[in-house]
Amino acid sequence: MTARPMRFGLIGTGRIGQVHAAGIAADPDTTLAWVCDPIVDGARTVAARYGGTVSDTAEELIASGEVDAVLVASPTPTHVDLIERAVDAGIPVLCEKPIDLDIARVEALRPKIAASGVPVALGFNRxxxxxxxxxxxxxxxxxxxxxxxxxxxxxxxxxxxxxxxxxxxxxxxxxxxxxxxxxxxxxxxxxxxxxxxxxxxxxxxxxxxxxxxxxxxxxxxxxxxxxxxxxxxxxxxxxxxxxxxxxxxxxxxxxxxxxxxxxxxxxxxxxxxxxxxxxxxxxxxxxxxxxxxxxxxxxxxxxxxxxxxxxxxxxxxxxxxxxxxxxxxxxxxxxx
Amino acid sequence: MTARPMRFGLIGTGRIGQVHAAGIAADPDTTLAWVCDPIVDGARTVAARYGGTVSDTAEELIASGEVDAVLVASPTPTHVDLIERAVDAGIPVLCEKPIDLDIARVEALRPKIAASGVPVALGFNRxxxxxxxxxxxxxxxxxxxxxxxxxxxxxxxxxxxxxxxxxxxxxxxxxxxxxxxxxxxxxxxxxxxxxxxxxxxxxxxxxxxxxxxxxxxxxxxxxxxxxxxxxxxxxxxxxxxxxxxxxxxxxxxxxxxxxxxxxxxxxxxxxxxxxxxxxxxxxxxxxxxxxxxxxxxxxxxxxxxxxxxxxxxxxxxxxxxxxxxxxxxxxxxxxx
Amino acid sequence: MTARPMRFGLIGTGRIGQVHAAGIAADPDTTLAWVCDPIVDGARTVAARYGGTVSDTAEELIASGEVDAVLVASPTPTHVDLIERAVDAGIPVLCEKPIDLDIARVEALRPKIAASGVPVALGFNRxxxxxxxxxxxxxxxxxxxxxxxxxxxxxxxxxxxxxxxxxxxxxxxxxxxxxxxxxxxxxxxxxxxxxxxxxxxxxxxxxxxxxxxxxxxxxxxxxxxxxxxxxxxxxxxxxxxxxxxxxxxxxxxxxxxxxxxxxxxxxxxxxxxxxxxxxxxxxxxxxxxxxxxxxxxxxxxxxxxxxxxxxxxxxxxxxxxxxxxxxxxxxxxxxx
Amino acid sequence: MTARPMRFGLIGTGRIGQVHAAGIAADPDTTLAWVCDPIVDGARTVAARYGGTVSDTAEELIASGEVDAVLVASPTPTHVDLIERAVDAGIPVLCEKPIDLDIARVEALRPKIAASGVPVALGFNRxxxxxxxxxxxxxxxxxxxxxxxxxxxxxxxxxxxxxxxxxxxxxxxxxxxxxxxxxxxxxxxxxxxxxxxxxxxxxxxxxxxxxxxxxxxxxxxxxxxxxxxxxxxxxxxxxxxxxxxxxxxxxxxxxxxxxxxxxxxxxxxxxxxxxxxxxxxxxxxxxxxxxxxxxxxxxxxxxxxxxxxxxxxxxxxxxxxxxxxxxxxxxxxxxx
CATH class of the missing domain: 3.30.360.10 (Dihydrodipicolinate Reductase; domain 2)
Structure with missing residues (x-):
């Protein structure tokens, strides 16, 4: 707890995104630095309650240089791309389940994740x-x-x-x-x-x-x-x-x-x-x-x-x- | 279980008397030999189901020479007298609670019980x-x-x-x-x-x-x-x-x-x-x-x-x- | 309970047969009339406790004219034959599960059971x-x-x-x-x-x-x-x-x-x-x-x-x- | 929640005082404004974690003009005096149980509380x-x-x-x-x-x-x-x-x-x-x-x-x- 709180970029502000936003805000070890959602009003509402810079694109959030980790809570079809972008940028990811509905896309991404050494976690909260x-x-x-x-x-x-x-x-x-x-x-x-x-x-x-x-x-x-x-x-x-x-x-x-x-x-x-x-x-x-x-x-x-x-x-x-x-x-x- | 079943004389055939009659009849170690109740129809009903000679007086039951033990399930005011009679006859007693409502009567009986050596048990079934x-x-x-x-x-x-x-x-x-x-x-x-x-x-x-x-x-x-x-x-x-x-x-x-x-x-x-x-x-x-x-x-x-x-x-x-x-x-x- | 107790013939005196013998003896509506087991000592032991004429063949029991119902608790391979004999004799059967291990034998017996009108029950006690x-x-x-x-x-x-x-x-x-x-x-x-x-x-x-x-x-x-x-x-x-x-x-x-x-x-x-x-x-x-x-x-x-x-x-x-x-x-x- | 958070002065920083400090800090409707304890290190530790101006006297806290309510979590013998001072200052009090060990002191204070119209609550949390x-x-x-x-x-x-x-x-x-x-x-x-x-x-x-x-x-x-x-x-x-x-x-x-x-x-x-x-x-x-x-x-x-x-x-x-x-x-x- 002596370390600087870890700065999170939250992608997706639906129900589960809001749960994560509240959690990041409440944990003394973490802080909500960026919040993004293509429906930018959702991002604004979350940022108003829990802090963070608002964006309507994940690219901007990832490129900001202000996030230590990305939490992906956007719709399933976006997960693979977002994980890949974050990993390319060297930013660790916590992604909500499932990775994708198509195992072929998951298999295609798999070697890059393994080779990258960038931590990617799945949101199997149970x-x-x-x-x-x-x-x-x-x-x-x-x-x-x-x-x-x-x-x-x-x-x-x-x-x-x-x-x-x-x-x-x-x-x-x-x-x-x-x-x-x-x-x-x-x-x-x-x-x-x-x-x-x-x-x-x-x-x-x-x-x-x-x-x-x-x-x-x-x-x-x-x-x-x-x-x-x-x-x-x-x-x-x-x-x-x-x-x-x-x-x-x-x-x-x-x-x-x-x-x-x-x-x-x-x-x-x-x-x-x-x-x-x-x-x-x-x-x-x-x-x-x-x-x-x-x-x-x-x-x-x-x-x-x-x-x-x-x-x-x-x-x-x-x-x-x-x-x-x-x-x-x-x-x-x-x-x- | 190799011994002859113990012959019981049941005094009182109200609700609790009936419970005991059923129990005596069901236990291979015991048998219902005599049943008495001043309301002799009650005794007859019990004897018809579970066996035993019927009487309307406890005296007759105790004097019969056919009971190895007496079970007293009659109204409370009769308990002290019935215990005393059975003990005088040298017959062990299992008596429903309470012995009496008047502790003085209980104390008066106490020395005789102690001196008699005849087993007297109380029906604290719990x-x-x-x-x-x-x-x-x-x-x-x-x-x-x-x-x-x-x-x-x-x-x-x-x-x-x-x-x-x-x-x-x-x-x-x-x-x-x-x-x-x-x-x-x-x-x-x-x-x-x-x-x-x-x-x-x-x-x-x-x-x-x-x-x-x-x-x-x-x-x-x-x-x-x-x-x-x-x-x-x-x-x-x-x-x-x-x-x-x-x-x-x-x-x-x-x-x-x-x-x-x-x-x-x-x-x-x-x-x-x-x-x-x-x-x-x-x-x-x-x-x-x-x-x-x-x-x-x-x-x-x-x-x-x-x-x-x-x-x-x-x-x-x-x-x-x-x-x-x-x-x-x-x-x-x-x-x- | 005013009817005469139903007279049972018990076939088989292993563990489950003994459970049934005790049940038949304890129920005021039923009585154990015949007990059979090829290991005749088993039948004798059961009959000694719960009553009944002893035999070492089911044929004798079924032919005795003294049983109103047959309880089959013998080994599974004997079930089909015993059910058939009892049904042929017009005697109702309570048979332990399973009928047989071979569905073909069950199917073969099925039309006769259906046509006979003789009650055949299976011991699905649960x-x-x-x-x-x-x-x-x-x-x-x-x-x-x-x-x-x-x-x-x-x-x-x-x-x-x-x-x-x-x-x-x-x-x-x-x-x-x-x-x-x-x-x-x-x-x-x-x-x-x-x-x-x-x-x-x-x-x-x-x-x-x-x-x-x-x-x-x-x-x-x-x-x-x-x-x-x-x-x-x-x-x-x-x-x-x-x-x-x-x-x-x-x-x-x-x-x-x-x-x-x-x-x-x-x-x-x-x-x-x-x-x-x-x-x-x-x-x-x-x-x-x-x-x-x-x-x-x-x-x-x-x-x-x-x-x-x-x-x-x-x-x-x-x-x-x-x-x-x-x-x-x-x-x-x-x-x- | 639209109102300005209520400013609390906490008196006493033992075990129960710390529980209250944490609660005041966590509730969006309240804020810890002053913390006092004669053992001033205790007050300092609490203020460091949850905020608030530190004092070693309750008088200073009550007189500060910066508290909307006082929470009394000091030793029992101090309760009556502290309630009285707060009420005299017109400041509502939430006081831990018991008010005092001596009912006479409680009775003596009672009319003043009743007459003051200042809210005094007791910490019967259950x-x-x-x-x-x-x-x-x-x-x-x-x-x-x-x-x-x-x-x-x-x-x-x-x-x-x-x-x-x-x-x-x-x-x-x-x-x-x-x-x-x-x-x-x-x-x-x-x-x-x-x-x-x-x-x-x-x-x-x-x-x-x-x-x-x-x-x-x-x-x-x-x-x-x-x-x-x-x-x-x-x-x-x-x-x-x-x-x-x-x-x-x-x-x-x-x-x-x-x-x-x-x-x-x-x-x-x-x-x-x-x-x-x-x-x-x-x-x-x-x-x-x-x-x-x-x-x-x-x-x-x-x-x-x-x-x-x-x-x-x-x-x-x-x-x-x-x-x-x-x-x-x-x-x-x-x-x-």
């Missing part, structure tokens, strides 16, 4: 959730013996607009991608993907040939089996649970309560209010920790930030799941 | 509840270090009829007596009783100058403090909990669920059906264990059956609580 | 578990809206001997078959099965090319997706849970606690003893209810006993899972 | 805990019908140093005072106090004739009974629970978990890490809300800040408890 991180550390510490099964439940409170679905690349690339990364957080080497999907309730999913309900089963090189359960809606609040089953027991990460109060009556006992609403609330601490860890990465310190490679691996798994769910076969994958 | 017994054993095993506080919550589902209240001797002698014994199960030597009572909702309690809501605080010779919380009603089902707090932690005994199912919706999550309804359900296992332990007592084997002495001690505590709640003073007691 | 039955009834009552996902977790405490594995037909036909039936209890019409299996820890599974760890994903005609998670071991006790997820919320059936006591210390809080150990304990009530329901079926009353058709459907799903796990494809099924 | 506030609001909304019993459990993680105990005024005035206020949060009009205390483990308590373990039972004018359970230590973490029991059910406020993770093994299931450690963590949100509400009070807006009157009432109850625990009588109180 790795920094205190509960998930603790569960993984305790699995690694052997508290449940050999890990044999991992169940990840991830359900959003409500489906996005149909227009979002249309541009999302499908549920596996858009939503499950977090869970693929979470699977790899526990079991990095996944070798097979099976997936089943259905459009049970969402008009947008039906319209765009997408799924709103899905299950993916992954096989790890260790033999462990991962089950991911997704839905685009959840009446009970944001449903984010993990259960790690091993030879010696289980570690379970529960949903985050929104209150410590429970009600018991003649109708029902120990009823609590619905879970926390969505990711801004549930993963508030995870976003803070993600930022701190990225700062460490940029400083050249030991860091656990997920990398470009992790972003690529998650996309390969998403592609495999999409193919499996469509073609009704298990798909072998090679993440090397 | 000592045999698997949860409470386990908690006590684990306290004794040192799992929470020195026991400093004990909280007993005991709430019936609904108040009895006003007529019952009038003859009950008041909430402390009728209902809390179980909790006084439970306090002594953990901390036998109680030296002080403070109690507060109120008539919050029950017409019968108001009519008879009784309480429907009460708290008793006991001090043990060890310095530990016991808090007993009672109510004559409970919307959520039978509320029977214990929390033992020690220097190293807590042991908590939860209410018994009536189902493993919980419901989560947009209104509330993890809501379960109300707890088990009342003592017949909650303490079914305890009644069975109580009977087995009494059989061991009668056979001269090692037994943890609560005794006449325990019945006397609980009544002394009830008397002290009644006085404390009425006179607004803490009452010192000597249970020797 | 349908009668109070928790699972309540969850299903509440789903049917609309408490969580349209059912979209169903998760069934089923893990045995420890693997059977390698010799058992060898004759078992594999995990899907031996163990998961219960879960396939449970899936159909909620969603009768399953149209697709995907499965993944591994031999993570069990020597017997490896030796016989079987799995000890498996996940099966089923698609119902309604579009709902079922996930079944199995393991042949579970350190925490018998792990038997269900989670039904619908448009309006969730119904969850928890593991059965073995105690109401929890321990809190400086190391960990609210720690409870492991779950109930295995099926005899966990499904004690389910076995009783299964028997009652079968009695109703035999009496021609309304009954929810699972039938021969349910046994056939579960086996078709098990076969599909075995093929899916081996060939790495999703398998379409037709249960008609 | 009223602003989200869980407790929600429970109270839901009781008021009738969710459990008429409130009949209220149980407050409040146990600190570890006893303070013996020297602190000596100057604390005893457990009832120092620690239970929060619980007396919490009782009045639900049931303002308390009419009787009974208390029992013991020195079970703490050398400091024994040395100073104080208790480390105590139970207080309060009777409200409504007839409701409140039970407060205290200990100066708690192995499981900060133990802060409330259970409100009414004619229609219960509202329970659980301890705050420190993690969402639970561990299940062959030894124990669903074991979670100990609860949050102490008040800084558990009541972080409550301190923020307390400050916001005080700002509203100062601005003349509707406010629920506890007042000087609440501070006086809590002290009267503490005095009564001290007398009850010493003289073994129930003590009638009049809070008017």
């Amino acid at each position: 790795r920094f959730d205190a509960g998930f991180a603790s569960a993984r550390a305790r699995v690694a510490a052997g508290e449940i013996g050999e890990l044999e099964q991992l169940a990840i439940i991830s359900r959003d409170p409500a489906p996005p607009p149909a227009s979002y679905i249309g541009a999302s690349g499908g549920i596996f690339r858009d939503m499950t991608i977090h869970d693929f990364d979470m699977a790899r957080f526990f079991l990095p080497d996944i070798v097979e993907v099976s997936a089943v999907g259905t459009a049970a309730f969402d008009v947008g999913a039906r319209e765009h040939g997408d799924f709103d309900t899905a299950v993916a089963v992954l096989r790890a090189a260790t033999g462990a089996i991962v089950t991911i359960t997704n839905s685009r809606h959840s009446a009970v609040g944001y449903d984010q649970r993990i259960e790690a089953f091993g030879a010696g027991g289980m570690l379970q990460v529960a949903n985050a309560p929104s209150s410590l109060v429970s009600l018991s009556t003649a109708e029902a006992v120990e009823a609590r209010p619905p879970y926390q609403e969505f990711f801004v609330e549930r993963y508030a601490g995870a976003y803070r920790a993600e930022l701190s860890e990225f700062v460490r990465l940029v400083r050249g310190e030991t860091s656990t930030s997920p990398t470009f490679e992790d972003g690529r691996a998650a996309l390969i798994l998403a592609d495999a799941a999409q193919r499996s769910a469509t073609e009704h076969v298990a798909v072998q994958v090679d993440l090397d | 000592r045999f509840d698997a949860g409470f017994a386990s908690a006590r054993a684990r306290v004794a095993a040192g799992e929470i270090g020195e026991l400093e506080q004990l909280a007993i919550i005991s709430r019936d589902p609904a108040p009895p009829p006003a007529s019952y209240i009038g003859a009950s001797g008041g909430i402390f002698r009728d209902m809390t007596i179980h909790d006084f014994d439970m306090a002594r199960f953990f901390l036998p030597d109680i030296v002080e009783v403070s109690a507060v009572g109120t008539a919050a909702f029950d017409v019968g309690a108001r009519e008879h100058g009784d309480f429907d809501t009460a708290v008793a605080v006991l001090r043990a010779a060890t310095g530990a403090i016991v808090t007993i919380t009672n109510s004559r009603h409970s919307a959520v089902g039978y509320d029977q909990r214990i929390e033992a707090f020690g220097a190293g932690g807590m042991l908590q005994v939860a209410n018994a669920p009536s189902s493993l199912v919980s419901l989560s919706t947009a209104e509330a999550v993890e809501a379960r059906p109300p707890y088990q309804e009342f003592f017949v359900e909650r303490y079914a296992g305890a009644y069975r264990a109580e009977l087995s332990e009494f059989v061991r007592l009668v056979r001269g084997e090692t037994s943890t059956s609560p005794t006449f002495e325990d019945g006397r001690a609980a009544l002394i505590l009830a008397d002290a609580a009644q006085r404390s709640a009425t006179e607004h003073v803490a009452v010192q007691v000597d249970l020797d | 349908r009668f578990d109070a928790g699972f039955a309540s969850a299903r009834a509440r789903v049917a009552a609309g408490e969580i809206g349209e059912l979209e996902q169903l998760a069934i977790i089923s893990r045995d405490p420890a693997p059977p001997p390698a010799s058992y594995i060898g004759a078992s037909g594999g995990i899907f036909r031996d163990m998961t078959i219960h879960d396939f039936d449970m899936a159909r209890f909620f969603l009768p019409d399953i149209v697709e099965v995907s499965a993944v299996g591994t031999a993570a820890f069990d020597v017997g599974a490896r030796e016989h090319g079987d799995f000890d760890t498996a996940v099966a994903v089923l698609r119902a005609a309604t579009g709902a997706i079922v996930t079944i998670t199995n393991s042949r071991h579970s350190a925490v006790g018998y792990d038997q849970r269900i989670e039904a997820f619908g448009a309006g919320g969730m119904l969850q059936v928890a593991n059965a606690p073995s105690s109401l006591v929890s321990l809190s210390t400086a190391e960990a809080v609210e720690a409870r003893p492991p779950y109930q150990e295995f099926f005899v304990e966990r499904y004690a009530g389910a076995y009783r209810a299964e028997l009652s329901e079968f009695v109703r079926l035999v009496r021609g009353e309304t009954s929810t006993s699972p039938t021969f058709e349910d046994g056939r459907a579960a086996l078709i799903l098990a076969d599909a899972a075995q093929r899916s796990a081996t060939e790495h494809v999703a398998v379409q099924v037709d249960l008609d | 009223r602003f805990d989200a869980g407790f506030a929600s429970a109270r609001a839901r009781v008021a909304a009738g969710e459990i019908g008429e409130l009949e019993q209220l149980a407050i459990i409040s146990r600190d993680p570890a006893p303070p140093p013996a020297s602190y105990i000596g100057a604390s005024g005893g457990i009832f005035r120092d620690m239970t005072i929060h619980d007396f206020d919490m009782a009045r949060f639900f049931l303002p009009d308390i009419v009787e106090v009974s208390a029992v205390g013991t020195a079970a483990f703490d050398v400091g308590a024994r040395e100073h004739g104080d208790f480390d373990t105590a139970v207080a039972v309060l009777r409200a004018a409504t007839g409701a009974i409140v039970t407060i359970t205290n200990s100066r230590h708690s192995a499981v973490g900060y133990d802060q629970r409330i259970e409100a029991f009414g004619a229609g059910g219960m509202l329970q406020v659980a301890n705050a978990p420190s993690s969402l993770v639970s561990l299940s093994t062959a030894e124990a299931v669903e074991a979670r890490p100990p609860y949050q450690e102490f008040f800084v963590e558990r009541y972080a949100g409550a301190y923020r809300a307390e400050l916001s509400e005080f700002v509203r009070l100062v601005r003349g807006e509707t406010s629920t800040s506890p007042t000087f009157e609440d501070g006086r009432a809590a002290l009267i109850l503490a005095d009564a408890a001290q007398r009850s625990a010493t003289e073994h009588v129930a003590v009638q109180v009049d809070l008017d």
